[in-house]
Amino acid sequence: MARRNEEVEALLLEYADLIAITGGDAFKQRAYERAARAVRGHAADVSRLGAKDLREIPGVGKSIADKIDEYLRTGRLAALDETRAAVPPGVRQLMSVPSLGPKKAMTLYRERGIASVGELADAIRENRLKGLAGFGPKTQENILRGIEVARGSGGRVLLDAATALAEEAVAGVAAAPGCERCTAAGSLRRMRETIGDIDILAAARDPEPLMAAFTALPLAAEVVVRGRRKTSVRTAAGVRLDLRVLPPEAWGAGLVYFTGSRQHNVRIREIAVQAKLKLSEYGLFDAETGDRRAAGTEEEVYAGLGLPWIPPALREDRGEVAAARRGELPEPVALDAIRGDLHTHTDLTDGLASLPDMVGAAAARGYAYYAVTDHAPDLRMQRMTKEKILAQRAEVRELAGRHPGLRLLHGTELNIGPDGGVDWPGTFLAGFDLCVASVHSHFRLDRDAQTRRLIAACENPYVNVIGHLTTRKIGSRAGIDADLDAVFAACARTGTAVEVNGHPNRLDLRDEDILRARRHGVKFAVDSDAHSTGELGNMRYGVGTAQRGWLTVDDVINTWPPERLARFLHAPGRTTPPGTRP
């Protein structure tokens, strides 16, 4: 059974939203939000903690601990049920539209009876918001655009949520009697940034016990299809999972078929037809005799087509089949090639874990180097000061001795201002081992201004990495508008790496933009942007995205040995390497 922390987090966040919508105390609302975040980041499973232990979680006091305990014991929360009765669920859903917060959501409900995003879109199109204070033409236009962005993600779930569901399903099915193999296929195996249906593939002589195990999963709220070879279930949140069971001898062919993409499958089937073969999920066959040529493993199937095995993340019909035929397929960077993380936070700013805990978790991952990059002062809410970050540096230097084999880098995540300037002058930046610089504000500058500010940041000799360059948030915020080719050219020219941010709601750069940047000769840093020890694991999604962008170890600076990384960070003409640097 999965950890219940996320479930409790969702409950507390809902309660916090309802406090805001009903005009409750803003500090109380924030207290619930803070507690929700802390629960999510807490190392232990909350369902194993009593009310007393729950209070050990920072931000969780008596009242919230009792509520969590009540919910875990009874499955209900009386206080929440009471508030829910006053506010239809659709009103909270309105807040998912950018530019709509609790006040506007409640106004729409109270004044116009609007209680869902669909009703809101209709009301705007039918001009029914006319005369409603705070909803002028510009606002209405922004709301409609926001709804479009949200719909673009069309019921798809983020990679981490899909991964968690798939792992639970695979574990359940694999434990069924007679199951020989079981794995996730489809877009999840290809590490697409969002997942529609989750495809689970299994091999067994007798599919029946597997189907029974699948429909009995706790996550299966509803059985949509129940057949001998294929069964589909839906979670309470509406995510659909499909299980296909194949005969064991067809495992490889089935895996190729159900991993896709559809376009990739079309491409390789064309090759099969040219070779007088037929390719299906049951194998690669001689078109005339019907003899099976290959089916057991993916390698055999591709080899039967005259191709090397193609890594799943590349199977998007972006030229990988042609590259494979020419023998020019890249060897994509693998998770175990990552030697360190170059963008992480601690509780000095908005992280949840202390510096020693984050460093300890990095050491446990076997990293050779690790950078701490807390927020700089221009992100006002973080209240950073020179004194605080220098004190942290002293602490980092002290910790360095305690983890042999792990080089600690003291860095910061700077804010790229509208003019391309950053928080601190060069004299102060020179003291950092590494500077990430990211856009956190002024998302709506025009294209020229965005391009100029990013290029200016690249030209800052102390900036080593541009963090989450487009600042998009999947499903909720489009990226900034900039001439990416001009920015990538500047990155390549100045020796500034571009980040592949592994946070599942960012994955920024996205795969297509990575492919573009790579053509400019840009180097990359694949980072977790972790705000808790658990989020260091988001590196896997960053690596998956890097693979989709065809990146190799040579492209990714944090796969390099420490000496090569140091040469990149402190190349001549960039910054002066102090003696203490790696």
Added chain:
DNA sequence: GCCGTTTTCGGCCCGACTGTTTTCAGTCG
């Protein structure tokens, strides 16, 4: 609602942007 080497009460995350209510409320990071 949480929290405390100044506090068990009185603070708590601050500033910018946006559209529009022409003096500011709401939203966002």
